[in-house]
Amino acid sequence: MILIGFLMAFLIVTILSFFTGKYAKQFSLISVFILTVIFVIYSFSRFATYTGGIISKSNILLSSFTANGISIRINFSTGLTGFTDALVIMALMVTIFALLIGEKSNDDTFFGLLTSVGFGLVGLFMVRNFLFFYIFWEVVLVPMFFVIGKYGSYNKDKISIKFFIYTHVGSLFLLLSIFTLSTYYFIKTGIFTFQISDLMNLTFQETLPKSALYFSFFGFLLAFLIKLPTFPLHEWLPNAHYTAPYSGSILLSGGLLSMGGYGLLGILYPVASLFPLALVYFLIALGLVSVVYFAFTSMFQKNLKRMIAYSSAGEMAFVTIAFGTSLLSTGYVRTLDLSGGMYQTIAHAFVTSLAFSSLYFIYKRTHTIQVYGLGGLYHKTPVASSFFLAALLASLGLPTLAGFIGEFSVTIASYQSIGLLTLLIVFGLIVTAAYFIWAAQRSLFGFYNESLGKLKDLDRAEFLILFLMLASSIFIGIYPTLIFRLLSLYATHIGGLI
Amino acid sequence: MNLEYFYSLIILGLSGFLALAIGIRKDSKKIIALFTFIILIISFILIIFKSSGYSIYFLDFTDFNTYWALIFIVSSLVIILPSMHDIQNKHDVFYALILFMTLSMVIAAYTFNLIVLFVSFEGVSVITYILAAYNRTKRNLEGSLKYFVISTIGTAFTILGISYFYFATRTFNLLAVSKLYSNMALLLALVFIIIGFGFEIAIFPMHQWAIDTYDGSPNSISSFLSTGSKLVAYMILLKILYLGFMPDYNYIFYFFAALSILTMTYGNISALSQNNIKRILAYSSVAQAGNLILVFAIIGYSYYNAALVSRTTFLRFGIAIAMFYSLAYIFMKAGPFIAMSLVKKDKVMIDDFIGLARKSKVTAFSLAILLLALAGIPVTGGFLAKYFLFFTLIIGDLWWLAVISILNSVISVFYYFRIILYSFWKPGDNDFDMSPEIKYSVIIMALITIALGFAFTLYTYLIGIAII
Numbered sequence: 013m014i015l016i017g018f019l020m021a022f023l024i025v026t027i028l029s030f031f032t033g034k035y036a037k038q039f040s041l042i043s044v045f046i047l048t049v050i051f052v053i054y055s056f057s058r059f060a061t062y063t064g065g066i067i068s069k070s071n072i073l074l075s076s077f078t079a080n081g082i083s084i085r086i087n088f089s090t091g092l093t094g095f096t097d098a099l100v101i102m103a104l105m106v107t108i109f110a111l112l113i114g115e116k117s118n119d120d121t122f123f124g125l126l127t128s129v130g131f132g133l134v135g136l137f138m139v140r141n142f143l144f145f146y147i148f149w150e151v152v153l154v155p156m157f158f159v160i161g162k163y164g165s166y167n168k169d170k171i172s173i174k175f176f177i178y179t180h181v182g183s184l185f186l187l188l189s190i191f192t193l194s195t196y197y198f199i200k201t202g203i204f205t206f207q208i209s210d211l212m213n214l215t216f217q218e219t220l221p222k223s224a225l226y227f228s229f230f231g232f233l234l235a236f237l238i239k240l241p242t243f244p245l246h247e248w249l250p251n252a253h254y255t256a257p258y259s260g261s262i263l264l265s266g267g268l269l270s271m272g273g274y275g276l277l278g279i280l281y282p283v284a285s286l287f288p289l290a291l292v293y294f295l296i297a298l299g300l301v302s303v304v305y306f307a308f309t310s311m312f313q314k315n316l317k318r319m320i321a322y323s324s325a326g327e328m329a330f331v332t333i334a335f336g337t338s339l340l341s342t343g344y345v346r347t348l349d350l351s352g353g354m355y356q357t358i359a360h361a362f363v364t365s366l367a368f369s370s371l372y373f374i375y376k377r378t379h380t381i382q383v384y385g386l387g388g389l390y391h392k393t394p395v396a397s398s399f400f401l402a403a404l405l406a407s408l409g410l411p412t413l414a415g416f417i418g419e420f421s422v423t424i425a426s427y428q429s430i431g432l433l434t435l436l437i438v439f440g441l442i443v444t445a446a447y448f449i450w451a452a453q454r455s456l457f458g459f460y461n462e463s464l465g466k467l468k469d470l471d472r473a474e475f476l477i478l479f480l481m482l483a484s485s486i487f488i489g490i491y492p493t494l495i496f497r498l499l500s501l502y503a504t505h506i507g508g509l510i
Numbered sequence: 511m512n513l514e515y516f517y518s519l520i521i522l523g524l525s526g527f528l529a530l531a532i533g534i535r536k537d538s539k540k541i542i543a544l545f546t547f548i549i550l551i552i553s554f555i556l557i558i559f560k561s562s563g564y565s566i567y568f569l570d571f572t573d574f575n576t577y578w579a580l581i582f583i584v585s586s587l588v589i590i591l592p593s594m595h596d597i598q599n600k601h602d603v604f605y606a607l608i609l610f611m612t613l614s615m616v617i618a619a620y621t622f623n624l625i626v627l628f629v630s631f632e633g634v635s636v637i638t639y640i641l642a643a644y645n646r647t648k649r650n651l652e653g654s655l656k657y658f659v660i661s662t663i664g665t666a667f668t669i670l671g672i673s674y675f676y677f678a679t680r681t682f683n684l685l686a687v688s689k690l691y692s693n694m695a696l697l698l699a700l701v702f703i704i705i706g707f708g709f710e711i712a713i714f715p716m717h718q719w720a721i722d723t724y725d726g727s728p729n730s731i732s733s734f735l736s737t738g739s740k741l742v743a744y745m746i747l748l749k750i751l752y753l754g755f756m757p758d759y760n761y762i763f764y765f766f767a768a769l770s771i772l773t774m775t776y777g778n779i780s781a782l783s784q785n786n787i788k789r790i791l792a793y794s795s796v797a798q799a800g801n802l803i804l805v806f807a808i809i810g811y812s813y814y815n816a817a818l819v820s821r822t823t824f825l826r827f828g829i830a831i832a833m834f835y836s837l838a839y840i841f842m843k844a845g846p847f848i849a850m851s852l853v854k855k856d857k858v859m860i861d862d863f864i865g866l867a868r869k870s871k872v873t874a875f876s877l878a879i880l881l882l883a884l885a886g887i888p889v890t891g892g893f894l895a896k897y898f899l900f901f902t903l904i905i906g907d908l909w910w911l912a913v914i915s916i917l918n919s920v921i922s923v924f925y926y927f928r929i930i931l932y933s934f935w936k937p938g939d940n941d942f943d944m945s946p947e948i949k950y951s952v953i954i955m956a957l958i959t960i961a962l963g964f965a966f967t968l969y970t971y972l973i974g975i976a977i978i
Contacts, residue, residue, distance in 0.1 A: 077970035147888040162935040184916045191904035
């Protein structure tokens with residue numbers, strides 16, 4: 013019940029923030045911050061004794077009908093697992109980051125839209141019913157479309173529509189999969205329901221005919237892999253990132269990409285043991301190709317924002333690999349693999365937030381983010397450049413920073429199942445490291461590009477924002493147990509989820 | 511005779527004449543509009559509270575029929591407020607015609623007799639010919655003449671179809687159809703009836719008039735033509751196909767699966783290249799008709815008993831979705847048409863909406879919500895309608911039809927979002943007519959569309975009353 017109340021409060025905040033005029037930024041920031049504090053306190057109290065599975069479940073029967081051999085139940089139900097708890101906190105934090113970065117000169121609609129993306133994410137991670145899962149899944153897209161389209165820069169009309177349609181196709185196939193499961197559930201039990209716990213149930217899905225089962229897997233995978241995004245389905249991402257304002261980019265990579273990770277590891281995993289072996293290998297191959305492919309594509313980017321966008325897609329490829337390889341392994345290795353994938357989903361959001369925000373502050377001074385347009389920034393703006401450097405190091409997985417834990421766990425765990433193919437991951441990591449260092453060298457060090465004129469370093473507010481992001485990145489990098497404990501407990505019991 | 515069931519019909523008929531009488535006074539525009547509004551509300555309430563379980567002569571007061579009667583009254587109600595802005599002369603005649611038309615529609619809703627259905631349908635058609643020519647500009651005379659000629663041809667086909675239908679089943683009463691006397695005649699009847707009503711619903715090969723007429727008529731009339739009068743034809747076709755063809759659904763599935771695919775695809779693809787918004791909306795109304803007639807394909811498919819669930823369950827879901835979709839359709843389709851009055855021009859191009867969001871944020875958001883509903887995006891009535899439509903197709907094991915329909919709804923996102931894009935963030939400015947009648951109608955319709963997005967209970971209730 014507390015979760016439903018929390019969502020209600022968030023909804024009210026979201027609606028109000030559209031009508032706050034001049035105080036839009038302050039209002040949405042403060043209210044989302046208060047909500048975050050409340051949620052963190054709540055989850056500390058509930059998750060201190062967490063042992064796996066779904067806790068704090070609540071369920072409201074919205075509508076039901078029983079007659080003539082038909083029974084329909086439509087519920088609004090919520091619940092938290094170790095994974096979704098961490099995801100909700102992450103979504104709230106990312107929303108705060110995006111709001112912090114938002115230009116004060118934007119109107120209240122802008123901050124309202126950012127808050128509604130946050131609301132959609134939090135709702136998505138909390139609901140345990142497919143009807144509302146789908147609603148939140150789509151609700152996130154609409155404000156994002158507005159953010160890109162209205163406040164974006166280059167070629168925003170085309171790119172915003174392309175972004176929407178690309179992801180909408182995936183969502184609609186997700187819808188068909190949900191219906192397929194619900195139909196067969198009705199045939200088996202005589203009840204139409206959209207409860208995730210009923211439909212994503214191993215014992216139920218084992219009884220499905222193969223064609224229906226594979227059709228539903230196809231829909232789920234298409235939707236989740238587009239969001240993630242994996243190699244052939246990534247076309248929407250770099251353009252959307254390039255056009256979106258920086259706040260939008262933070263929400264895109266921190267929010268929308270982790271929806272894909274949540275879909276794979278949080279929704280699909282409990283039934284993934286029914287995957288045919290060929291599909292598992294195909295997914296692992298997709299993940300490996302993505303790591304290498306995104307590493308090389310971002311190497312060839314001349315624009316720093318596009319570079320970070322591609323590398324963030326490359327980081328999410330670890331989730332696909334973790335998903336695939338954990339299906340091939342058992343016991344402790346599986347837990348490590350899965351928790352690593354989940355950790356990567358969460359850490360990725362923090363790391364890319366830091367990268368985009370520090371890039372934003374650089375852009376505000378230099379008005380260019382082309383690698384060749386910059387140069388020697390470190391001499392003039394040492395603090396901003398250091399933060400950007402830290403973000404790049406975090407992205408390539410330097411120990412003590414957030415990105416390391418997930419990538420490390422996935423790499424060593426997947427060695428157990430795919431053996432020497434992990435060298436491909438390592439190869440991707442090396443390429444990433446190479447181009448990041450190359451990019452840092454070109455833009456931050458070397459001779460100062462005099463055409464940039466006089467630059468001022470970060471002021472106190474900007475420093476605090478970046479410090480907050482870097483601190484959270486370092487914190488979960490050196491004290492991963494806080495989250496990792498929840499994730500591994502969840503991962504251990506993931507098979508018997510009800 | 512149980513007279514209290516007829517109160518609403520009597521009130522509607524009498525007040526039509528009363529409206530003409532009030533019109534003798536000068537400057538009576540607001541009074542008549544208010545009067546019509548109140549009468550419609552009263553008949554709505556009377557119908558809600560005196561619903562089911564009575565039948566006399568050719569009228570059957572069942573839950574199913576009552577629901578349709580309510581839908582038709584709502585479809586008249588939504589145009590009262592905007593028409594105060596659109597209609598410049600002869601208000602008394604206009605509102606009297608609306609009341610008479612509502613009477614015809616309500617009678618059509620309450621009957622299962624083919625002759626009565628036909629006569630009341632003609633009542634609606636004849637009145638809409640007059641309405642389409644209202645304001646008498648050159649543009650709308652052309653449109654209304656086209657509408658008149660085409661619709662008359664449609665009527666001829668309908669009569670022919672009905673006579674073949676009698677030849678095949680030896681009855682005009684749809685509830686009494688039980689035995690089949692001639693298979694060939696039934697097939698001919700099906701073809702002619704589809705052509706006849708297909709003109710009014712604007713199914714693919716019979717849609718061309720609709721584009722010109724919707725474009726030319728006053729905005730509130732276009733909104734009625736694309737909702738109310740289309741839904742009357744739709745409901746009549748639903749009754750005929752579901753009940754009249756009960757002994758043999760054999761061809762219905764093939765006809766309507768093909769027709770709905772063609773209609774959706776044609777409507778969506780044609781809308782992509784248009785710049786005139788009323789024509790975009792007209793094509794989108796053709797595309798939505800394709801979604802609506804998918805229900806007939808569902809009915810036809812139930813004949814083969816190939817669905818994953820039992821036949822009656824499948825039929826119930828299908829007919830319930832026809833009812834739910836119609837209700838959501840009224841608001842989400844009439845709303846954008848009415849919003850066209852915001853522009854101070856006869857011919858509304860897409861550029862004319864540039865700067866709407868800067869002028870009035872709430873109106874722009876409301877229009878966006880209505881367009882999102884048409885595209886089937888969540889928290890709107892349009893989403894829930896499409897959600898359960900696809901669900902019904904899936905429980906019928908009609909994957910391929912669902913996939914085609916989904917791909918179509920993806921295409922439709924293009925042109926709906928283009929309008930949103932123009933109204934929100936294209937640089938430039940336009941002068942808008944922010945009359946309260948138009949502004950508040952659009953806002954109210956957007957609010958109702960959102961409310962319908964949470965109307966799960968309505969859908970489950972409709973499943974209960976779906977089978978007659």
